[in-house]
Amino acid sequence: QLQLVESGGGLVQPGGSLRLSCAASGFPLDYYAIGWFRQAPGKEREGVSCVSSRGGSTVYSDSVKGRFTISRDNAKNLVYLQMNSLKPEDTAVYYCAVPGRFGTWYCPGWADFDSWGQGTQVTVSS
Numbered sequence: 001q002l003q004l005v006e007s008g009g010g011l012v013q014p015g016g017s018l019r020l021s022c023a024a025s026g027f028p029l030d031y032y033a034i035g036w037f038r039q040a041p042g043k044e045r046e047g048v049s050c051v052s053s054r055g056g057s058t059v060y061s062d063s064v065k066g067r068f069t070i071s072r073d074n075a076k077n078l079v080y081l082q083m084n085s086l087k088p089e090d091t092a093v094y095y096c097a098v099p100g101r102f103g104t105w106y107c108p109g110w111a112d113f114d115s116w117g118q119g120t121q122v123t124v125s126s
Contacts, residue, residue: 002026002115004096009120016086020120022079022096030054030074033099033107036081038092038122045095047110049081059107064090086124093119 008020022034033052039045049070050059058070069082079096100114 002098004098004115004117006094006096006117006120009094009122011123011125012086013126014087014124016124017082017084018086018122020081020083020094020096020122022081022117024077024079024096024098027098029072029077029079031103031105033104034072034079035097035099035107035110035113036070036079037095037097037110037113037116038090039095039119040089040092043092047113048094050107051079052107053105057107083122086122088124091122091124093121095119 003025005023012018030053033050035050036048037045038048048061048064051070051072055072067085072079095116097113098115099108099112
């Protein structure tokens with residue numbers, strides 16, 4: 001049974017940092033790219049970042065480029081999202097996700113992800 005569990009969210013002041021973790025189980029993590037998404041209140045879920053199956057390729061949305069860094073440790077079945085220089089507009093529930101097609105090792109379009117964790121809340125406020 002595929003399972004994704006996010007952790008590491010919390011309350012942080014503007015300009016602060018957080019590191020999110022995504023623990024994966026029930027599938028061969030090293031066969032898949034992994035994405036991070038977020039959903040703010042009243043807004044649609046948006047793609048934030050993606051890392052290819054071996055970590056050699058990454059994708060970032062324009063809104064987080066230069067501030068967020070995605071990485072993965074396949075040996076530990078973990079994917080991370082390091083978030084620096086946080087802004088109030090980064091406030092959202094953050095989700096990790098897996099593409100729907102078996103063996104999607106590269107970062108596909110955001111619409112191609114279809115398995116999600118339960119999310120972790122990130123609140124940026126003074």
